[in-house]
Structure formats: C-alpha cells, structure tokens
C-alpha cells in the first residue's frame with residue numbers, strides 16, 4: 001500500500017422498495033431501465049465492499065483492510081474489532097420497509113452459536129442470526145423522512161387504540177397487561193382473530209386512501225396502514241404487522257435531523273431519503289410487512305417492551321474543526337459527523353482509523369500529494385494516520401458526511 005488516501009466507489013443495492021431517481025442523480029448514473037436504487041453502501045462488508053481506485057485499477061476495501069489491518073485501521077481499532085466496524089449507507093425509501101428489531105451483542109452471540117449448533121446454513125431463509133454482532137443504527141434525514149420508532153408512550157398508545165371501535169378490546173388489554181401483554185397477544189393470536197380486528201379499519205382506510213381524503217404524507221396511522229395494504233395486497237389473511245402503526249410512534253424528521261435505533265427498539269422506515277451508519281452486521285428480526293422470514297417467538301425475545309419518547313439527536317460541535325458537527329451515539333462501532341464548508345473555507349482532517357468522506361453537496365478539493373476534486377456523490381477513504389486539508393470550491397457550500405470510529 002503506497003498511499004493512505006484513495007477515491008472510493010460504493011455498491012448499489014437494487015431492492016424493490018428503492019426509489020428510481022435520488023441515488024442515480026446523486027451518483028450521476030443513467031437509469032433507463034427504471035431499476036429501483038434502494039441503497040448505496042460505503043464500507044468493507046465482505047459481500048458488498050466499496051472499491052478503492054488506484055490509478056487505473058480498482059481493489060476491494062475489504063481485501064485491502066484484510067491484507068493491511070494495522071496500517072489501515074490503526075492499532076486500537078484493529079485490536080478492538082479486527083475489521084472495519086461500521087457501514088455507511090445512503091437510502092432512498094420509496095416503499096416502506098419491514099418492521100424490525102436488532103438484537104443486543106450478547107443475544108446475537110448466543111443466537112448465532114445456537115443456530116450454528118443446530119446446523120442451519122447461513123444462507124437458509126429461516127436463519128435469524130447471520131453473524132455475532134449487534135446492529136445499532138443512526139440515520140440523518142436528507143429529505144422529509146417518516147419512520148416507525150419504538151412503542152408509543154402509554155396515553156398515546158391507549159388513545160390510538162380507543163379511537164378505533166374494533167380495537168377497544170385491545171385498549172383494555174393494554175391497560176391490564178401492558179406493552180408485553182398486548183404485543184404478545186396480537187402476535188400470537190390466530191390469523192382469523194387478527195383479521196376480525198383489522199378488516200373494519202383496513203376497509204375504511206383503503207376507501208379514504210382511494211378518495212384521496214388525506215393530506216399526504218401525515219401522521220395518521222390509518223394512512224400508513226392503507227398504504228401498507230396497497231403495497232402488500234393481502235393473501236388469505238391480513239399481515240399482523242398492520243397493528244404496528246397504532247402501537248408505534250410515527251416520527252417525521254426534517255432534513256438534517258437524526259435519530260438513533262438501539263437494540264430492542266422496534267422500527268420501520270416508511271418514506272424518504274437518509275444517510276445511515278450502522279455496525280457491520282446483518283442481524284434483523286422481523287415483525288411483519290415483509291415477504292422474508294418472520295419468527296415470532298424469537299422476535300418477542302429481543303423487543304424492549306417499554307414506551308419510547310422519540311428523541312431527535314442534536315449534533316454537537318467537534319473539537320477538531322469549527323465546521324464539523326458530530327451526531328453522538330452510545331456505541332463504540334461508529335461515529336458520524338457532518339462538515340459544512342463555506343466557499344473557500346478550509347478544514348484539516350486527521351484519520352483516526354479507516355475513515356470515509358462522502359460529499360453530498362457542492363465541490364471539495366482534497367489537498368494531498370496529488371489534489372483530488374470531489375463533487376456531490378463522490379467519496380474518498382483515508383487510512384489511519386493520514387492528514388488532509390480540504391477546501392470548498394465554487395459558489396455553494398460543500399456538505400460532507402464523515403464516517404469513523406469514536407476515539408477513547
């Protein structure tokens with residue numbers, strides 16, 4: 001490895017729920033086949049690693065870190081993790097994602113070992129644990145962004161149920177048995193019982209959606225329920241995940257606002273674009289609105305049955321740079337910050353491990369032995385120990401997201 005700074009190109013994931021324009025426009029890719037561009041991954045995931053560009057050839061960031069772990073990650077991160085512990089992504093959510101929860105690290109280790117002992121292949125559809133890691137996530141909205149995030153506070157949840165005539169029995173159940181009692185009852189009841197509770201509201205909400213009676217989008221649970229039914233037309237039975245819109249907080253983030261999802265917090269992305277950073281893991285337990293495997297008994301073991309008051313994260317000033325703001329998160333695996341440079345403004349950045357800089361707006365000159373000019377959608381990786389000087393070029397400010405690992 002002769003340098004410590006390289007342009008880097010991520011991997012696009014064409015999941016069905018992705019949008020058609022946002023990611024192609026950002027990356028300046030034509031999309032004549034109208035393919036969904038769901039995610040753009042910048043990281044060293046073994047299955048979808050970003051690639052470094054070294055003059056005329058490309059090499060995988062994963063392979064490069066494998067080959068030179070201490071030179072790339074630095075001794076502290078190499079010792080603690082042995083690999084790049086984070087994955088940085090851009091998401092464009094056109095259709096809502098499944099309702100999900102991520103395990104704690106301890107539960108992930110136990111679950112992974114158990115499935116290994118049971119001989120369930122890693123790629124089997126019924127496999128719950130793909131690795132031994134937790135998967136905390138932090139996202140910053142790039143547009144208006146809607147998501148489900150944790151159970152509603154008590155009074156709010158009770159009100160949401162009490163308003164729907166067919167749900168009044170559930171409101172009573174919640175008063176008697178709390179979050180766990182209510183959720184277990186819903187998830188374990190027969191499909192016929194769930195249908196009887198859901199059909200009246202599904203019919204009414206679908207009619208309202210078709211007559212365009214709603215301002216869109218909005219925070220009415222029935223609106224999202226109707227959209228979910230349109231997205232997953234019911235087979236023999238309705239999806240029990242539909243209850244989630246009444247049980248969980250519907251959160252609307254403005255561009256630039258951030259939220260953190262720790263272990264045990266049920267969540268689902270509904271609509272919008274974001275930049276997301278997470279621990280390098282694939283451990284997802286699903287609770288509906290998906291065609292993928294749903295294991296209810298396993299899911300119930302990993303949910304935190306407690307109210308969540310959604311807390312948008314307020315960025316804090318970085319010590320190193322006046323132009324940099326950090327989004328604090330209670331994990332050792334990643335740190336995300338945002339750098340905004342006015343035209344002509346400089347910033348000096350020192351890499352504490354393998355770091356990724358992604359330009360989202362404007363133009364940036366990275367001054368090094370050879371200068372690199374980056375425009376929106378372009379990124380660089382810098383390895384441990386590298387120091388660079390950046391300057392915003394042109395008429396508009398440069399907006400850059402920086403992924404790294406917190407220092408101790």
Ligand SMILES: [Zn+2]
Pocket residue numbers: 100102137261267
């Ligand atoms: Zn998630």
